[in-house]
Amino acid sequence: EKLTSGGITSRGFNExxxxxxxxxxxxxxxxxxxxxxxxxxxxxxxRHDGRRGNLKIQFVIGQNGEVASASINTSSxxxxxxxxxxxxxxxMRFSPPPPGLTEAQRTYLTTFxxx
Numbered sequence: 341e342k343l344t345s346g347g348i349t350s351r352g353f354n355e356x357x358x359x360x361x362x363x364x365x366x367x368x369x370x371x372x373x374x375x376x377x378x379x380x381x382x383x384x385x386x387r388h389d390g391r392r393g394n395l396k397i398q399f400v401i402g403q404n405g406e407v408a409s410a411s412i413n414t415s416s417x418x419x420x421x422x423x424x425x426x427x428x429x430x431x432m433r434f435s436p437p438p439p440g441l442t443e444a445q446r447t448y449l450t451t452f453x454x455x
Contacts, residue, residue, distance in 0.1 A: 365440040373437055374448070377401065381450055386428035393421045394453045399429055401446045405436040413449060425452045 365373075393416025402408035407430050412422050429450075437446050 365438050369438045370445050384432050386424045391418055393418050396451050398449050401434050405434040
C-alpha cells in the first residue's frame with residue numbers, strides 16, 4: 341500500500357508580487373507558506389483500502405489555518421477514494437497564513453496518487 345502526493349501548487353503563486361507591503365504578502369512569503377502546506381499534506385495523507393487511483397483536490401486555507409473549502413478537481417473514478425481524500429484534507433491543520441495573503445494565494449491544488 342503506497343500513497344504519494346503528487347505535489348501542490350498555489351493558485352496565487354504566479355501573481356505579481358505586491359508593490360507595497362500593505363497590498364499583500366511578498367512572493368517569498370507565498371512560497372514559504374506553500375512549502376509548509378505541502379509538507380503537512382505529505383505527512384497527513386489518507387490511507388486507502390488497496391484501491392488505486394489518482395485525484396486532484398483544490399482547497400482554500402482560511403485565515404485561521406483550517407481548510408475553508410475543498411473540492412474534487414479531477415476524480416479518481418472511485419467515490420470512496422475521493423471522499424477519503426477530502427475528509428483527510430479537511431481534518432488537516434495548517435499554520436495561519438501570513439498577513440496579506442489573498443484568497444487566491446491561499447488556494448491550492450494537490451494530487452493524491454493511491455497505489
